[in-house]
Amino acid sequence: MAKHRLVVARPVPPAVTDRARSEFDAVLSDGADMPPDAVVQALADHKAEALFFSSNLKLNAGLIAQLPQSVRVAATCSVGFDHIDVPAARARGLVVTNTPEVLTDCTADLAFMLLLCACRRAWEHTEVMRAGWRRSFGMRDMLGIQASGKTIGIVGFGRIGRAVAQRARGFNMRVLYTDTARVAPELEQGAAFVPTLRELLPRCPIISLHAPGGAATDKLMNAETIGLLPRGAVLVNAARGSLVDEDALIDALQSGQLAAAGLDVFRKEPDFDTRLAALPNVFLTPHMGSATTETRNAMGFRALDNIEAVLAGNPAIDPLWS
Amino acid sequence: MTKPILLVTRRLPPAVEDRCARDYEARLNSTDAPVTGADILARAEGASAVLCCPAERLDASVIRALPDTVRVIGTFSVGFDHIDLAAARERGIAVVHTPNVLSVATAECAMLLILAAARRAGEGERLVRSGQWKGWAPTQLLGTGVSGRRLGIFGMGRIGRELVSMARGFGMAVHYRDQVRLPPEMEQGATFHDSDDSFLPVCDVLSLHAPGGEATRHWLNAERIARLPRGAVVANAARGTLIDDDALIAALQSGQVAAAGLDVYNNEPNVAPGLLALENVVLLPHLGSNTVETRDAMGYLVLDGIDAVLAGRAAGNLVG
Numbered sequence: 001m002a003k004h005r006l007v008v009a010r011p012v013p014p015a016v017t018d019r020a021r022s023e024f025d026a027v028l029s030d031g032a033d034m035p036p037d038a039v040v041q042a043l044a045d046h047k048a049e050a051l052f053f054s055s056n057l058k059l060n061a062g063l064i065a066q067l068p069q070s071v072r073v074a075a076t077c078s079v080g081f082d083h084i085d086v087p088a089a090r091a092r093g094l095v096v097t098n099t100p101e102v103l104t105d106c107t108a109d110l111a112f113m114l115l116l117c118a119c120r121r122a123w124e125h126t127e128v129m130r131a132g133w134r135r136s137f138g139m140r141d142m143l144g145i146q147a148s149g150k151t152i153g154i155v156g157f158g159r160i161g162r163a164v165a166q167r168a169r170g171f172n173m174r175v176l177y178t179d180t181a182r183v184a185p186e187l188e189q190g191a192a193f194v195p196t197l198r199e200l201l202p203r204c205p206i207i208s209l210h211a212p213g214g215a216a217t218d219k220l221m222n223a224e225t226i227g228l229l230p231r232g233a234v235l236v237n238a239a240r241g242s243l244v245d246e247d248a249l250i251d252a253l254q255s256g257q258l259a260a261a262g263l264d265v266f267r268k269e270p271d272f273d274t275r276l277a278a279l280p281n282v283f284l285t286p287h288m289g290s291a292t293t294e295t296r297n298a299m300g301f302r303a304l305d306n307i308e309a310v311l312a313g314n315p316a317i318d319p320l321w322s
Numbered sequence: 323m324t325k326p327i328l329l330v331t332r333r334l335p336p337a338v339e340d341r342c343a344r345d346y347e348a349r350l351n352s353t354d355a356p357v358t359g360a361d362i363l364a365r366a367e368g369a370s371a372v373l374c375c376p377a378e379r380l381d382a383s384v385i386r387a388l389p390d391t392v393r394v395i396g397t398f399s400v401g402f403d404h405i406d407l408a409a410a411r412e413r414g415i416a417v418v419h420t421p422n423v424l425s426v427a428t429a430e431c432a433m434l435l436i437l438a439a440a441r442r443a444g445e446g447e448r449l450v451r452s453g454q455w456k457g458w459a460p461t462q463l464l465g466t467g468v469s470g471r472r473l474g475i476f477g478m479g480r481i482g483r484e485l486v487s488m489a490r491g492f493g494m495a496v497h498y499r500d501q502v503r504l505p506p507e508m509e510q511g512a513t514f515h516d517s518d519d520s521f522l523p524v525c526d527v528l529s530l531h532a533p534g535g536e537a538t539r540h541w542l543n544a545e546r547i548a549r550l551p552r553g554a555v556v557a558n559a560a561r562g563t564l565i566d567d568d569a570l571i572a573a574l575q576s577g578q579v580a581a582a583g584l585d586v587y588n589n590e591p592n593v594a595p596g597l598l599a600l601e602n603v604v605l606l607p608h609l610g611s612n613t614v615e616t617r618d619a620m621g622y623l624v625l626d627g628i629d630a631v632l633a634g635r636a637a638g639n640l641v642g
Contacts, residue, residue: 117434147430270457291446
């Protein structure tokens with residue numbers, strides 16, 4: 001039987017490339033991301049049935065309208081799908097899938113790393129070392145915040161939020177969470193549901209965001225909500241940059257309302273607000289929540305699994321809608 | 323009743339100084355200027371107690387010259403190498419310190435180093451701050467996962483045991499190497515190894531928590547590093563002397579060790595230049611215990627000990 005025809009629109013890890021080659025008649029991007037017109041051209045030239053892409057390619061209504069009729073499934077190698085126009089894709093009859101679950105632990109690990117690095121002022125301290133450690137510290141200099149034993153508020157108690165809660169328990173932290181609804185008690189593992197963000201924030205010296213992006217959560221953390229946190233709180237965001245009003249965040253980090261923040265995501269990436277990079281009390285990473293070899297392989301495999309399922313006439317494993 | 327005089331050699335956290343001032347006629351060091359033995363003697367007239375820090379050497383000559391009023395020395399540290407205990411004993415001066423209260427903060431520091439090294443946080447941070455970040459890419463700065471991996475703890479004292487519960491939250495399988503096995507109820511499911519031969523090959527992540535000194539000097543040497551799984555992650559928040567720097571640097575360059583997170587060093591603060599030049603390290607300046615909470619707890623504990631000695635009660639944190 002002939003192999004199914006696939007276009008992979010951006011470079012992927014070697015193990016994923018190997019599998020795409022062996023199981024598909026695949027056209028692979030040549031070391032660089034394909035721009036949208038090149039994607040359309042490659043799909044047409046190759047009479048492709050499937051598109052493998054990720055968040056750099058905006059699958060908007062315009063692009064969807066240009067997709068050749070041969071394309072039946074588009075698999076984004078990401079858990080987020082704010083780069084996809086879902087109504088337009090549905091109207092076109094395109095199946096679109098993402099890669100949930102496989103990056104849960106990896107992202108939770110990074111969120112917790114940011115939490116510890118922010119609390120313990122890791123950026124300032126690593127800079128001291130890079131300057132050759134030419135200072136001695138008194139007993140009250142450069143003190144950090146101990147995370148252990150504190151209350152953590154988790155905003156968005158999906159898979160990643162719950163995985164962060166599990167890590168927090170190892171630090172004897174009290175876990176509070178808010179979400180659109182309370183989760184099943186067996187998923188709470190002792191975490192306490194707080195119905196609204198406004199009730200949650202005043203109780204949380206540490207807050208970690210794990211909500212999806214999109215209009216409903218845009219600037220969830222703004223001057224007013226940041227002001228509801230206890231003074232000197234620590235904010236962690238490894239979810240979506242759109243969740244935070246960065247002007248308000250910068251003000252709060254400068255005023256001391258926030259003692260520190262750990263950020264893996266920004267409103268604009270990669271052209272983030274460089275005022276953040278001038279602050280000492282932030283720990284910044286370049287959207288690397290899922291950046292381990294194992295996880296990136298697993299994400300790529302999951303995207304390929306979804307494509308194979310759909311092209312074999314089976315339901316998608318991770319459809320964006322059903 | 324007049325309060326006893328307490329000489330405090332350096333600035334301490336505000337909450338601790340507040341308690342000093344509440345309970346004592348406290349002689350504080352408002353400028354936090356470094357202090358010599360002679361400075362201590364010059365300010366000790368009439369003092370009942372001296373609260374010192376590890377940077378000050380209270381050798382036999384200083385202790386013999388202290389006024390007769392001094393009945394207790396408290397040090398704002400776990401270690402007491404800087405105090406001549408024999409001289410203190412001769413003069414009937416009690417010495418109290420701050421054991422145990424640093425364990426959680428130090429274990430947190432170790433977990434931070436493990437995560438930051440494994441996930442290449444130093445490189446990621448520098449990329450963002452440099453303004454050279456070109457955007458997300460599937461193959462950018464791929465690190466090593468921590469969840470589901472095996473953590474080897476060398477030295478299962480209080481800090482090592484705190485790290486066990488933290489690591490379990492990350493789904494790590496914990497192994498440990500020590501001289502004797504812990505009672506099973508203290509193991510929290512960790513697997514004991516009575517030899518390096520069985521221990522080293524299971525350490526996807528190796529975290530050091532043994533004491534310093536000659537017995538453990540350069541324990542992590544080239545020969546032991548070679549027996550770790552290739553691409554292991556190494557963390558050290560214990561004592562710099564546990565590691566042979568040259569061997570670690572070579573392994574970080576060859577890829578035998580994927581990344582290292584270090585808070586302590588041989589010859590602090592003169593860190594081996596080879597370490598400072600590497601990308602795949604996360605280096606901290608010996609901050610193990612430096613949280614507000616821990617520094618406050620250290621201050622309260624040492625004051626508890628001073629209070630007890632001056633009141634004629636038994637101090638729980640007496641040295642020796």
